[in-house]
Amino acid sequence: MSTSLLLLIIVLIGFIAYFAGRARSLAQSGGKLANLHSLPGYHGSYVAIWAMLPAALVLAAWLIASPLYIDSSVRSSLPESVLSQGEATTQLALGQVKSVAVGLARLNADETAALESGSANLRETLAAKGVALAGEGEPYMIKAAQQFNEMRTTSRWLMSAVVLLVAVAGCIYAIRNISARFRARNQVERVMLASLIVASSIAILTTIGIVTSMLSEAARFFTMVSPVEFFFGTVWDPRFAAAGSSGTSGQFGLLPLLGGTLYIAFVAMLFAVPIGLFAAIYMAEYASPRLRSTAKPLLEVLAGIPTIVYGFFALVTVGPFLRDISAQLSGLITGNYQNFIQAQSVITAGIVMGIMLIPFVSSLSDDIITQVPRALRDGSLGLGATRSETVKRVILPAALPGIVGALLLTASRAVGETMIVVLAAGVAARMQLSPFEPMTTVTVKIVHQLTGDLEFTSPQTLVAFALGITLFVITLCLNIYALYIVRKYREQYE
Known part of the structure; x- marks a missing residue:
């Protein structure tokens, strides 16, 4: 059977x-x-x-x-x-x-x-x-x-x-x-309580298992490559060794990857935060209930689109559009029609990732703004302030801690993105300030290092775990700080 x-x-x-x-x-x-x-x-x-x-x-x-x-x-x-x-x-x-x-x-x-x-x-x-x-x-x-x-x-x-x-x-x-x-209810509730404890324990043990496995493999990597070379190196060139080889040839500098990760996330936040925050203010303070009930779900549909679709959108539409626009601008200014924005670039990935992050910023900020007590709004309006003055001088300052926490949670989402960066920003690991050139991120290189039929015996593959634990620590710190701010905000009004 x-x-x-x-x-x-x-x-x-x-x-x-x-x-x-x-x-x-x-x-x-x-x-x-x-x-x-x-x-x-x-x-x-x-x-x-x-x-x-x-x-x-x-x-x-x-x-x-x-x-x-x-x-x-x-x-x-x-x-x-x-x-x-x-x-x-x-x-x-x-x-x-x-x-x-x-x-x-x-x-x-x-x-x-x-x-x-x-x-x-x-x-x-x-x-x-x-x-x-x-x-x-x-x-x-x-x-x-x-x-x-x-x-x-x-x-x-x-x-x-x-x-x-x-x-x-x-x-x-x-x-x-x-x-x-017979106390059947007590027996059933005891079983349900035990089930809840087991479920929560599984979640905790899973997290511990993931961290432990990453730490153990990362420790093996650091026995082959110096932590100083990894965390402070400026060149990323792993040079895959031959099968069965355990040589440490190559350079494993983290800084180009970390710089690309933070740079692309920063550009994405520059694009997503104003649009998402303004959308949240409009939905919470200006939109009619009928419009809000229709527009907010439509805006949040963006959060359900797979990231690979955003990557295709960047590769097929946004990247070529920016490249052609740059060529037209260059021709108008200098007479030489030469594009200065690459199709795969930091700004391409940042814009498309920003579009993906808009519903995160909008939805979280909208929930926080609507939690501001009604008495603050009525008091400001009763003193003669306009609605825009009330939003600017009363509501936003009151909701600011929660909004900052929401933005930090959104930033941790941006830092961990992979597919958009692969297709929109390329795989070039280098340090540069121009947003019009290709760069790459930590997540892309994790995928690249673990692609193919590989054995976890060389630093060229074990470095993926060192990158993973580094990214885990960054996102963990962002999430902890964001939750701290959000809890502090909630305690202020509850």
Whole structure:
């Protein structure tokens, strides 16, 4: 029985258990709900939880433990001549055995007998069934593959039987516990609280795991390349080493990438902040409710457009447009029609990224402006100030901490952008001040360093983790500072 089918049956048992528990609680109440400690729905949920949760836990444990046990058993059955050649050879042989097992499952009895007798070639027979095998294959692999298939089939049937037995047993146990004064609500709420704790723990542990993995690989990189050279170097030229080489040839200066990241983000913020902030002020203070209910969702549609689409827009439309405009301006001024803005440039990426960031600035700022107490507006207008004076001298100063926090959150979004920069700003890692020339960012080089069939043994690939942890620290600091400002603003008025 497949895992998906087994899960479906468990859910079906839980569904039946819910109505069975609910019906039993109604029967125990004697027709009066006041006799029950908990509502019938809680009793049904209690029975459903006992029917599904233990069975799901057993299924998860079985799916984790069974492959480990089967691999260990098959591995111990391999010939001593294979086991004695080291861990790498043993793992390769085990992988080939699993490939042979897949092929054997597709063969009929005659084909399997031909392989066992040696009258058929193992590699050719499996290739005919769509299974590629590295090498010609050894006779011991057929026996080991048969053992693997048998153990896996037995394990799957045992798993199905045990899981279904646990589900039924849990359902019966829970139904027998139901009585008029049974505290089903307390039991259900305890399970829900535990589920919330587990969910929050998974999120925290995932973050810890990501940071730990990045730190460990970055530490390996810094054993090969000096941190001073990385953080203060002005030249980025990793020079990919040959496969299997661990040479440290190349220069890994972070400053060109960091400069490009901050430069493009700065240009994007210069474009997004005025437009987004003015749009937020208009939506919050001037627009009618009908216009606001229509225009704000339309503006926020920009946030749902994939960044690769923005990249295509920059590559096909914005970049060529700026290049042609620069050529026309150059011709009018100097008579020489030579474009001084490259199609792939900092300003191209900044403008398109700014368009992408407008809904972030607008939506966050609008929410903050609308949270300013109404009494401040009415007091200013009552003293004779115009609406524009009220916005400029009362509302914006009051909302300024929250707006600054929103802008910092938007900046952290800009710093982490990748696809727009790849297509709009190029991949040239260099330090320069002109916004009309190509530059690149940290995220682009992370993708570039990890593209292809690579091994994490050389600084040319491990540098991606050093770049990643650097970008993580930058965005983390921006987010922490933004949240600090936003919380301070909320405490002022709540």
